[in-house]
Amino acid sequence: xxKVSVVILTFNQAAFIAKTIESALNQTTNFDYEIxxxxxxxxxxxxxxxxxxxxxxxxKVKAVLHSKNxxxxxxxxxxxxxxxxxxxxxxxxxxxxxxxxxxxxxxxVDFMDSHPDYSACFHNALITYEDGSxxxxxxxxxxxxxxxxxxxxxxxxxWFMATSAVMFKNHVMHYPEWFLKSTSGDIPxxxxxxxxxxxxxxxxxxxxxxxxxxxASFKDHYRDERFLQNRIMMYEGINEETNHQFxxxxxxxxxxxxxxxxxxxxxxxxxxxxxxLAANYLVMxxxxxxxxxxxxxxxxxxxxxxxxxxxxxxxxxxxxxSSH
Numbered sequence: 001x002x003k004v005s006v007v008i009l010t011f012n013q014a015a016f017i018a019k020t021i022e023s024a025l026n027q028t029t030n031f032d033y034e035i036x037x038x039x040x041x042x043x044x045x046x047x048x049x050x051x052x053x054x055x056x057x058x059x060k061v062k063a064v065l066h067s068k069n070x071x072x073x074x075x076x077x078x079x080x081x082x083x084x085x086x087x088x089x090x091x092x093x094x095x096x097x098x099x100x101x102x103x104x105x106x107x108x109v110d111f112m113d114s115h116p117d118y119s120a121c122f123h124n125a126l127i128t129y130e131d132g133s134x135x136x137x138x139x140x141x142x143x144x145x146x147x148x149x150x151x152x153x154x155x156x157x158x159w160f161m162a163t164s165a166v167m168f169k170n171h172v173m174h175y176p177e178w179f180l181k182s183t184s185g186d187i188p189x190x191x192x193x194x195x196x197x198x199x200x201x202x203x204x205x206x207x208x209x210x211x212x213x214x215x216a217s218f219k220d221h222y223r224d225e226r227f228l229q230n231r232i233m234m235y236e237g238i239n240e241e242t243n244h245q246f247x248x249x250x251x252x253x254x255x256x257x258x259x260x261x262x263x264x265x266x267x268x269x270x271x272x273x274x275x276x277l278a279a280n281y282l283v284m285x286x287x288x289x290x291x292x293x294x295x296x297x298x299x300x301x302x303x304x305x306x307x308x309x310x311x312x313x314x315x316x317x318x319x320x321x322s323s324h
Contacts, residue, residue: 121202
């Protein structure tokens, strides 16, 4: 019987995929596990590497090769690969990350078996940057040991579980329509898992999460209308999923994205759309008088009105100056 399905998900990561697979093969366990490698139609040679591992480790490494890129930032690759998983537990791993402790799977299985009411568990991970920036740990020393729904939802975006650090029960995940449209997989996944039980923390550093600061960063996304609209849709979906139990916090979180959208590149010359969004933001945020004035001046009143206001406001001063 297969106890764990390691699910490696990759797209054009030929430079990293071998180390990722090796880190899964190097696990020491007292149970059987399989390694599924879902490739989202890579064109950089990653598929040849995956097939080579399948040939060298038949029955252990299983290539899941799609005939086309399934899209949605790898989400459909994830779903299709998970359908083939036979294990009691799932251990996901991105194709450029890797595990650093050969007992990682054993420790997590021991935890899950001894906590049958938990839906998942996770451990600490090290974030490394390709540009040589100092590495940082995902989790702080005071990380809570038991995570419940209220720990995953707030007025800001919350993330403290690296994909490579998580293990969860198979067959508890479901994918509502809002999830299928989301560009984020981790945030909604952990919310849905928390509906099925707490998520436990193992305070050990056992994986590496590679990050490229020079790549598409959240800083770039925060000025992209499509990304921001997608986040709004995702958090509205989470609000429905949790039966509006955290409505106040989620509405303030959604309001943040409306505020960011006011500075989106695509709306820089769209006065009416931006003014409508500004009004929506003020209502959702329940902004105070000071912020209402600032947003109104910057985004709702047309420029010619502000110019006229400035002219009239300065007129007495200019008249006094000219009289001297």
